Each structure stands twice: as C-alpha cells, then as structure tokens.
Amino acid sequence: MPAVDGQAEATEVENPPGDEAPTPPRVRRTPAPVALLRNSWRQLTSMRTALILLFLLAVAAIPGSVLPQRNINIENVNAYQAEHPDLFPVLDRIGGFDVYASPWFSAIYVLLFTSLVGCIVPRLLDHVRALRTAPPAAPKRLDRLPQHAVLTDHDGDLAAIAAMLRRRRWRVAVRDDTVSAEKGFLKETGNLLFHLSLIGVLVGIGLGSWYGWHGNRLLVAGQDNAFCNTLQQYSESRLGHRVDGSDLPPFCLELTDFKARFLSTGQPASFRAETMVAEGDRAPYRASFSVNDPLRLNDGASVYLLGHGYAPIIRYTDRSGEVQVSDEAFLTIDGNLTSEGVAIFPDVNLDPVTGARNPQLQVAFEGLYLPTAPDAPPYARSEYPAERSPAVMLFAYRGNLGMDAGISGSVYRLDQRQVDNGKLTRLGEGKLLRPGEKWTLDDGTTVEFLGTRQYITLSVRYDPGERVVLVSSVVLLAGLMLSLFGRRRRVWFRVGSAPGETSTTERSSLVEVGGLPRAEYSGFSDEFDKLVAATRPGGARQVGATEEGTD
C-alpha cells in the first residue's frame, strides 16, 4: 500500500504528517515466500504496471480490427480460411479469430482489474480515513505557502472565520489560535468512483454473456410465415453460458407489412416493419419497429430490424395438375435490391398410383428477381430498389435435387453437385416473367410468377447486463469529471496580536492566512483572494500579500 500511495499522491505538493497512513514499522522478518508474494502484489498494483497493462490491452485489441472475427462475421472468417489455408490454422490456434474471447486478451484485462482492485481498495480505506480526520494543523510558517496574506484590522474572531468557511462548504477545524480548512475531497471520491465503476462495467458485460442470448432469422410477410421464439426458429443463435433453449421467453411474431421509402437516387429514406405480436397471456397486439427503433418486448428482449428484401411467389403446376407455391426469400445482392434465390419443388410429379417421389422429375427454379427490371435485355440488374416494374428471371431445372442424401442444402441455392454430375439438368434458356405471367415448360407443366412478399431479417436479443453497464457508465463519467476537475486545497488562518502601529481599534488583531493547492489548480489564487476578502464583511486590507496576489 505505501508503494501505491507514494506514487499516487505525488502530484500533490505536500503530505503533512498525520494525514496519510504512516508506514508500519517492520519488526519481524518475513519469510521469503511471503515476501515474494507481497512484492509481486506490490508490483502488480503499482501504477507502472497499470500503465503497462493498459498499453498491452490497447495493443491486444488491434488484431480484432485486422482479422475477421467469428462473433461478428462468420462468413468473412470462412472466406479468410479459404484464402489463406496455411496461415489460418496457425492464427486460429492463437485465437486470432476470437480475439476478445482469447486467453491472452482475457489475461490482460483480468490482470488489469486485479491490479485495479489492489490499487483502489487501499486508496478507498485511506480516503475514508481522511474524510474522518480533521484538517491538519497549520504549518509553522504560513508565509512559505504558495498563497499567503496578512490581514491587519481584523477583530480576530476565529469562530466567524470558521463559520464563513463552513458556509462555503470547507471542512473546518479550529485549534487554539488557528483555523484549518480543507476542501475538494470530491476529487478523490470521483477517482475512486471512476475506478469502481469500471468494475461495474465489467460485471455488466459478464452478466450479459452469461444470461443473455440472441438469435437471427429471416421473416417473410404473411400469417403462415409467423414464427415463435424457439431456438429451432433461428438460423443463427447464441445463448449465454447460463441459458438454455427452454429459458427463451415465449412470444410469436408475424410480419404483416413492410414499408420502405426510397429517394429518386435509390438511396433508402425510411423503413418500417408492421407486425403482430403475441406474448404470453396477452392478447395479440400490433407493433411496428424500424432501424434505430427496435421493438421492446415485455419480457426484456428486443427485436431489431437488420435488413429486408423480396420473396417472389412462384406457383408450379405439375403433370398431374397439382399446384404448389414457393415464397422463399431471395437474397439481395446490391443496393437496388437485385435478388437471387431458388424456388424448389421436390414433391411434384409424384407417382399417380403410389404417391412416391420420382427423383428424375423433381423441379427447381433458379431465379433473379428485379424489383425494377430494365425495359430491354440484359435482365441482370435491378434499376431501382422499389417495385416499379418487377420481373423475375427464372431458370428451370429438372431431375434429382439431391435432397434425400441427408445433406441439408441451402434454401437459397441449388445443390451444384447434382448439376455437375448430370442428375439435375437445366431446361433451355432462362425466361423473364412479369407478375401474372406463365411459362409452360417442355413437359407441359407450368410455372407462374404471382408477385412478391416482403421479408425482413431480424435479430432478437436479450442482455440483462445492459442496465448495469449503463448505470456504471454514468457513474464512470461523473467520477471521471470529479476526478479530473476536482481540486483538493487547504487554507489556514492564524490570529496573532497586531503590531501596535497598524492597529486602529483596540480589539484588532493580525490574521495571517496561508493557502495550499494540493494539485494543479490555476484558479486557486482567485479563490484564495476571495476567501481572504470574505473574512470580514467589509473586505480586509491586505498587507504584504505575496506576488501572486498582486498580479
């Protein structure tokens, strides 16, 4: 503790005896291991170590901005793996793709916070002690202090001086012929609050990672597409260490409408998702949310709008006249919402007698959806994100879709291997369909483009640590400001008998005033002057004020 103290207090000018804890006298020899432990602890809790750890923390954070991170963008990590097959495993082993969860990153902040606790606890105790001790006695020579003034003409009423100081919220002690006063303890209070709140922030983050969860998914408009909050409903999810699937609060969400407004340049102007929410026992209610304006559910989870796009409605009529409809989302590939996707019909052209699938006659369409198709070919890119002249370019495939092989295929892409090995064949050229148009394939079956549904991508999140982090942050900021702008300072007033010739009344005495700022404080001389002036209602005449007082 003394080691820390000595350093931390050193910006202050003077440590009068009795104020700080005295170094305990060493009486007994300490055994070597204990001494080693104690020295290591002292090292760890020194400011120098804190500095080094802070610096290390900054350096350790850098790789996370250079390398793709799993928890942020898994696709980029996979792409990196494909691009750098040799480097990837090495980097992966040392946590390069999970920097902020890596052992070395954790080690740094755990050490830093240990150091912090070791640093702050003794200071806290010191501070509490200081708050309960009276301001120290006056030094012998007040004229040696940075601020000094002598008042003649004063009635020498120490009680009045003390009262004046108390009114100005100084802590005051009156001893014999002196008044000692001290102010500005909020600086250290702020410093302690600031550092303690850092721990609060860490706790909040920890709570979030233990008890929080989130899931992402895509939601196509329409009642039959509504989803309920279970783990299987998410395409991607993460549960905190202390959460399992059964802990997810029950609610269901249906997208009833999605409104997007675009400027003439195609830049989005506003989005809004209209939904129907069913939560617990409450009657279903309407709610809308948007970017920057999430849907706050009653159980604490929130629903965020991440993106949107179109899901073309494609109707296929097979050889036996059976009709099937697909409204799978097409993924957008550019700002004008050109979208790619597939419409897959594995259960068509079934055997009329047995009802069995015929693996040669499954049908699928690869499609390119253009909300605003150009007037003439090529029909490759949409010209505007809203549906001004929608059209879908379809490529038909027939054969074995490869869905029975047990490999879960993507709903956004055909199984390319089936195409490559000839089991799935493309039927001629693609065809552009506008809403309501029908295309008859070579076997007499038909495909029809009925229109589109909007879809949104959303994220459902719950983070119970948020509030803790927020409150800690507010305390952190308040503490930081107190700590940076607070100023601890002391003043002393000493009454002596006035020299005969300057005294004008019989009861006048000489009051000597000294002031000591305990940190850099540019306004102290002003404050000191004001204090001196306030010592007597009429203001006192100053004699022999130091230079600072006169400039």
Added chain:
Amino acid sequence: MAALSDQLLVVAILGYLLAMIGHAAEYAFGTRSVVGRAAIRPARELALVGAGGGGGSEPVVGTKLDAADVVAPAGAEPGFGAVGPGFGAAGPASGADGPKLTRALLAGRIAAALTVIAAVVHLGVVVTRGVAAERMPWGNMYEYLLTVTLVGVVGWLWLLYRRPALRHLGLFVTLAMVLLLAVAGLVLYVPIVPLVPALDSYWFVVHVATIATSSGILLLGAVPAVMYLIRNGYDQGKRSFPYTLGARVPAAASLERLTFRLHAFAFPIFTFAVMAGAVWAEAAWGRYWGWDPKEIWAFISWVVYAGYLHARATPSVKRPVATWIAVLGFLTMQMNLYGVNIFFEGLHSYGGLD
C-alpha cells in the same frame, strides 16, 4: 447552397493558408525576439509564461491563470512569480528590438485575424452544407472532418484569446488546418445526399457532435504535445531538424501543461461520446458493443488516453514519456478517422468512399 458550401471551402483554405504565411512571417521576423530570449532563461520560464504583458497591448486575460497554475512547494525558489516582461511578443515592442519586433507582432496579429476570418468562413462551409442537405452536416467523412477541424480551430482561437503568448503555435495549427481541409476537399469530398435510415436518430446527433468536439480538441491538443516534445529536445541541447523549431515556441513546462489541460478537457467528452455511441448501437444494431472496427479503435484510443492521464499522474513516469503516449493516442484517433473507414469493412462504413 451546396455549391456555395463548396466555394466557401476554397475560401476557408485560402484564409488558413494566408494566416499560415502570416505566422511564418512572424516566425521569421521574430529572430532573437523576446521569444528567443525567454528560452535562455529556463529557470524563470514558469513565471514568464504567466506574466503575459504587464501593461502590454495584448489582452491580459488568462495571465493570472498561468501564474497560479504553478504549484510550488512551500518556499519556492526566489524569483518565482516575479512579474517579468511578457514573452511570445506579448509585451510592448521595446526599443532595443525596434522595428523588427513590431513587424513580427504585426504579422502575428494579422495571422490571428486571418484565422478568425477563415474560421468564420469555415463555419459557413459547415452551415451551408447542413442547410443544403437539410440535416446535421455529419453524414459522411467529408462532412465529419469539416466539423472536427472547425471544433479544433474554434478551440484554438479560444486558447489564443485566453493566452496570446501561445500565438507561435499558430503556424502549426494553420498548417494542420490547410492540410486537413485540403484532404477533405480533394480526397474525401462527396456530393450531398440525405442520411440513410441507419443514421437517422437523435443519438446520431449526440454521438457525432460529441465525437467531433472531442476529436477536435484532441487534434488541437496534439499541437502543444508535439511542440513540447520538440521544445524539450531543444532544451536538452538537440539541434537537429525538428528540434531546431523548438527555439521559438513557448516554454516546455507551459506547453506540457496546456497539453494536459486540453486532454483532460477532451477525455470526458470523448468518453461520453463513446457511451452515446453505445446507446445508439444498442438501438440500431441490438448490442451496445460489438467490436466493430470503429469501436475497436475507439476503445484503443480511449485506453491509450487513459494511459496518458495515468502516466501524467505518476511521478515516476517522465513527462516526455507521458506526452508521447498522448501523441500515440492522437495517432490512434487518426487511424480511426481515416484508416478504419478506408481499410476495414464494418457497420460504421459511412465514409461514402467506395
């Protein structure tokens, strides 16, 4: 309005350029002026800084500040706090240095006046841009940099008003302004477009305003930081290139103190700005912190600046070392401003550069 904004930018750059020339002239004329002499008396420099112009023609506001700034142990060395002649050409042009000094003084004052004019025009650039776009002019990197530099220059003028003695730093401030605005106009310029929905939030205004303010002040703070390092090297007898500049800048101790003041002022604002960003990120992306590249670098800057404040409060760390940490902090801020927008892909990719 948009075209006016673009034209005003050119005027503002020209204004800063002229101011820079004025400061350079002051520098050149000011040989062996009081500035130079102040450097020869390191023992008294603390007192000199503060003593501004006892009866000089410069405003004396703030001189008191400086004198009291110095916390001396009881029984300070004699001469401490003595009212000396001002340095930084603040005092009256005394006979000995005659016309040379007056010319330097004149050049310096013209430079300061030009900076004020350029700053007003600069404000005009930002305001007309905002009016043309019908929103706060912080929608992309170009507009953001315009705002940051505006904050920086306003902070500079305020400093100059409080402490005329610092005027010699003007050369570096105006140089930085010319360079940054030129980069803004030539490299980062994008035509006006409205905000995308992702930026349409109150928190956007709060977050960006505070980030720009703190960045501007930190930008400004880097000037005395670098000058302190140069001056300090000069005082230690280094005479190679950057250190030669040290001959004509204010005393090391006052530069160092100014560096600290600016950083101590800006750090809480920066802290608040990061927090406001986190609140906004929670509303927009569902998490208050997600290690997006912009967030990573804000974290790095914050930690480095926290390191600076620690280092400065630790007597065993020498002041130049602490100041280097501040300079490092500044570099990380620049990395965040340019590097991250240009090199990395992230949610904050609002730069408007493709």
